[in-house]
Amino acid sequence: MGSLTISNVTKTFGSTEVLKGINIDIADGEFLILVGPSGCGKSTLMNTIAGLEDVSSGQLLLANEDVTDRSPKDRDIAMVFQSYALYPTMNVARNISFGLEMRGVPKAERDRKVEEVSTLLQINHLLDRKPSQLSGGQRQRVAMGRALARSPRVYLFDEPLSNLDAKLRVEMRTEIKKLHKRLGTTIVYVTHDQIEAMTLADRIAVMKDGLVQQLGTPNEIYDDPANQFVAGFMGSPPMNFVPCEVAEDGSIAIRNRGAVVSLKVPQSDHLKGQDVRKVILGLRPEMITEPKPERSGEWIVNMTMDFDVTEPMGADTIAIGEWNDVEVLARLSPEAGLSAGENTSVQVDLSKACLFDPKSGERVR
Amino acid sequence: MTQNAHKRSGIADLLEAWLPKIILAPTTLAMIVCMYGFILWTGALSFTKSRMLPQWEFVGFLQFEKLFANPRWDVALSNLVVFGFLFIAISLLIGLLLAIFLDQKIRGEGAIRTIYLYPMAVSFVVTGTAWKWILNPGLGIEKLVRDFGFTDFEFRWLVDQEMAIYTIVIAAVWQSSGFVMAMFLAGLRGVDDSLVKAAQIDGANAWQSYWHVILPILRPVFFSAIVILSHIAIKSFDLVQALTGGGPGYASDLPANFMYTFAFNRAQMGIGAASAMIMLFGVLAILVPYLYSELRGSNRG
Amino acid sequence: MAIGRIGIYALLLAFAAVYLMPLYVMVMTSLKDIEEIRQGNLLSLPESPTFYAWVKAWGSACTGSECEGLAPFFFNSIRIVVPAVLISTLIGALNGYVLAKWKFRGSELLFGALLFGCFIPFQVILLPMARLLATLGLANTVTGLVLVHVIYGIAFTTLFFRNFYVSVPNELVKAAQLDGANFFQIFRHIFLPISVPIFTVTIIWQFTQIWNDFLFGVVYSGPGTQPITVALNNLVNTSVGGKEYNVDMAAALIAALPTLVVYVLAGKYFVRGLTAGAVKG
Numbered sequence: 026m027g028s029l030t031i032s033n034v035t036k037t038f039g040s041t042e043v044l045k046g047i048n049i050d051i052a053d054g055e056f057l058i059l060v061g062p063s064g065c066g067k068s069t070l071m072n073t074i075a076g077l078e079d080v081s082s083g084q085l086l087l088a089n090e091d092v093t094d095r096s097p098k099d100r101d102i103a104m105v106f107q108s109y110a111l112y113p114t115m116n117v118a119r120n121i122s123f124g125l126e127m128r129g130v131p132k133a134e135r136d137r138k139v140e141e142v143s144t145l146l147q148i149n150h151l152l153d154r155k156p157s158q159l160s161g162g163q164r165q166r167v168a169m170g171r172a173l174a175r176s177p178r179v180y181l182f183d184e185p186l187s188n189l190d191a192k193l194r195v196e197m198r199t200e201i202k203k204l205h206k207r208l209g210t211t212i213v214y215v216t217h218d219q220i221e222a223m224t225l226a227d228r229i230a231v232m233k234d235g236l237v238q239q240l241g242t243p244n245e246i247y248d249d250p251a252n253q254f255v256a257g258f259m260g261s262p263p264m265n266f267v268p269c270e271v272a273e274d275g276s277i278a279i280r281n282r283g284a285v286v287s288l289k290v291p292q293s294d295h296l297k298g299q300d301v302r303k304v305i306l307g308l309r310p311e312m313i314t315e316p317k318p319e320r321s322g323e324w325i326v327n328m329t330m331d332f333d334v335t336e337p338m339g340a341d342t343i344a345i346g347e348w349n350d351v352e353v354l355a356r357l358s359p360e361a362g363l364s365a366g367e368n369t370s371v372q373v374d375l376s377k378a379c380l381f382d383p384k385s386g387e388r389v390r
Numbered sequence: 391m392t393q394n395a396h397k398r399s400g401i402a403d404l405l406e407a408w409l410p411k412i413i414l415a416p417t418t419l420a421m422i423v424c425m426y427g428f429i430l431w432t433g434a435l436s437f438t439k440s441r442m443l444p445q446w447e448f449v450g451f452l453q454f455e456k457l458f459a460n461p462r463w464d465v466a467l468s469n470l471v472v473f474g475f476l477f478i479a480i481s482l483l484i485g486l487l488l489a490i491f492l493d494q495k496i497r498g499e500g501a502i503r504t505i506y507l508y509p510m511a512v513s514f515v516v517t518g519t520a521w522k523w524i525l526n527p528g529l530g531i532e533k534l535v536r537d538f539g540f541t542d543f544e545f546r547w548l549v550d551q552e553m554a555i556y557t558i559v560i561a562a563v564w565q566s567s568g569f570v571m572a573m574f575l576a577g578l579r580g581v582d583d584s585l586v587k588a589a590q591i592d593g594a595n596a597w598q599s600y601w602h603v604i605l606p607i608l609r610p611v612f613f614s615a616i617v618i619l620s621h622i623a624i625k626s627f628d629l630v631q632a633l634t635g636g637g638p639g640y641a642s643d644l645p646a647n648f649m650y651t652f653a654f655n656r657a658q659m660g661i662g663a664a665s666a667m668i669m670l671f672g673v674l675a676i677l678v679p680y681l682y683s684e685l686r687g688s689n690r691g
Numbered sequence: 692m693a694i695g696r697i698g699i700y701a702l703l704l705a706f707a708a709v710y711l712m713p714l715y716v717m718v719m720t721s722l723k724d725i726e727e728i729r730q731g732n733l734l735s736l737p738e739s740p741t742f743y744a745w746v747k748a749w750g751s752a753c754t755g756s757e758c759e760g761l762a763p764f765f766f767n768s769i770r771i772v773v774p775a776v777l778i779s780t781l782i783g784a785l786n787g788y789v790l791a792k793w794k795f796r797g798s799e800l801l802f803g804a805l806l807f808g809c810f811i812p813f814q815v816i817l818l819p820m821a822r823l824l825a826t827l828g829l830a831n832t833v834t835g836l837v838l839v840h841v842i843y844g845i846a847f848t849t850l851f852f853r854n855f856y857v858s859v860p861n862e863l864v865k866a867a868q869l870d871g872a873n874f875f876q877i878f879r880h881i882f883l884p885i886s887v888p889i890f891t892v893t894i895i896w897q898f899t900q901i902w903n904d905f906l907f908g909v910v911y912s913g914p915g916t917q918p919i920t921v922a923l924n925n926l927v928n929t930s931v932g933g934k935e936y937n938v939d940m941a942a943a944l945i946a947a948l949p950t951l952v953v954y955v956l957a958g959k960y961f962v963r964g965l966t967a968g969a970v971k972g
Contacts, residue, residue: 669812
């Protein structure tokens, strides 16, 4: 019903290629998030899905119908804009029903829809107000109401929460998740906030420079990144990247406090025979913790480190140390009573360690 | 839900996609024909020996030679220089002065501004008619000052060959200086307060802070005002017709009046066209460098 | 510095007096009879004010070979100004809408070319336009003058509307497109409702420009179709049996009244129009 297939879509503006060949299959009812840094093309992709921009090549299929050449109003898609784009001279009720009005829906039906939608979003006491008389959060709901009233097959959300303050953002995030559960409609959502992406998505498409770097579930993206960019983009504080040399037996060398330690990683066996000399070790800060005696296993390594700086964050303390002349972050529990300085005991969990090729940034498996 | 319900309904959607261009088409046509086309036509005409009707017999630069050999054109051009220079300089001075004074938190500023600007709301013909009466030799200013006791006072500029052009300056400045004031006032209001305060702390008095700090910031406004005033000066036709009729004789003629007289009253289209082309080049000579520097500036800044 | 403040006010008021003086003189002179004008001076008050000059200026003064006063020409001007203002404003609004929100390749160039045309001295188009009007059978007609004013007014009206509409957020247009509105529906429901200020500025600007025009009037009108500015000039330069300065002044005031009234009532929109049109250009 609301499945969306993006097939080899490219988009060129003048001489710049903004989208270089996007392939994404979105299932009916899926919540897909496009995430990436500014300029990666995520907003352009949204606009092509909506029909507000033409594709330079490629195809867009909505429920297996080819909509590539259809005008926006014929695609049965609704969009919530970052700036809400509410019509300033119309009251809330008309803002919500404008789309229905343009489609010739009779007044009684329109009123019914406005009633239904505004009750759902708890804005029915605002129906007579103009957008300038509403708060940011209220405007956001009206923008959503406008989209909901159309009962489209796909919702597009373009950074809808970035204009809200932090507290409101968390509230609205939950609301959107609940809405999706209730409606079951396909949602394509753009954000630059990776926490939003991780909490809301069924699947995430990480984009950079006009290409999808990886498409997967939040867990896949987090634990099994396809390349160094994805690994570094998702997760806060970001993953540690340490350039290492690979020994003949597949182990990697870490120079810690002047002494060289040989570490075996899950990929070591596979590396043994290969001609790989240099890799980048990717290890998330939460994999370097205070010693936890209850944890053990072939990938758990105990060592001592020197930490220069600590940043207490309340629930954790981030400590900054050094391996191979590169800054390394560790996540320590404040209750363990450790402070910055020398000779701090830590436990390193290498079970989820990732290795990346230093030149291409691709995963080395 | 059939496929056809959503298919682009050919003609309607095609029309919609072309709508922006269709809307602009009449204007584009008018512009191409009535602006650029006409300029080319007049230009071509200036190279022919047309008199009462266009005659497409090309005579090279003959009309331009005749033009510049014409003593009346000479007078018109030198009048334009004199008038233009005085008009622009005095309007700038008065406009700036009034703007600076008005910027000093004046009570009743709105009313005063309204008074300074109302001359722009009337036609140059009305202005010319009014000043023609005010400067009337015998019953105008001359009589007024004499009635105040200066019985030997004379003011006959309007009928004086040498001085007639200056009457045009007076009337034109009266009409346009309010506008310059408005431009400078807007500019002054845009100057950051903290700059003036910094100058004061640095020990500058009012005069110095204006001269060294504020006026340099107003440079763009100066240039805009000069371009606009030059444009008004070059186009000045109505005022001359109403105030002096170009007289006495043709002593206060300006190029625009020359063109009208020769093209329409004297049936000398060729010369008229030539004079029009010279006027165009005059405007371009000021406009093009200005636009060029504006574009350069905005690309850099 | 109190003395300084007094000096400032003194200067400002002195200039105000200078700017007002011609208006004062015109009014005073128009209310005197000819004898008083000769006896008194510019600033003297009329001893026995009379509307003789006004009545004559309106109904029986000679403007060349006719002596019908300014009345018929006043109405000529109205017949010229009203359609010209309305048409040029409407075209400017649609043009501005397209140039602001429906850009296409070459549209900016077109805008630049249009703008450039604002600055040409009209002397270069006077002759060919006369031929065009003659060819269309519109020489010396009111319709011809309306056409001329519309053609040469479009550049300004387009500029005003385009600069105004550019500030409308693009996302508003996108939202309306998704809502299913077409080109004209978006204009009608989104742009028109917010356009009152710019319509006001444009209409006042165009009204003032066209009412006060003399050049086009004198070149393209004929007997019976002249606008009031041309008639005024003729009146003042026709001295049938001695100059009647009071009639001249009354006539000038009649010609100036409409734009003055508009200025007084809606002055701030006028100023906005001046600076918007000039500074941007």
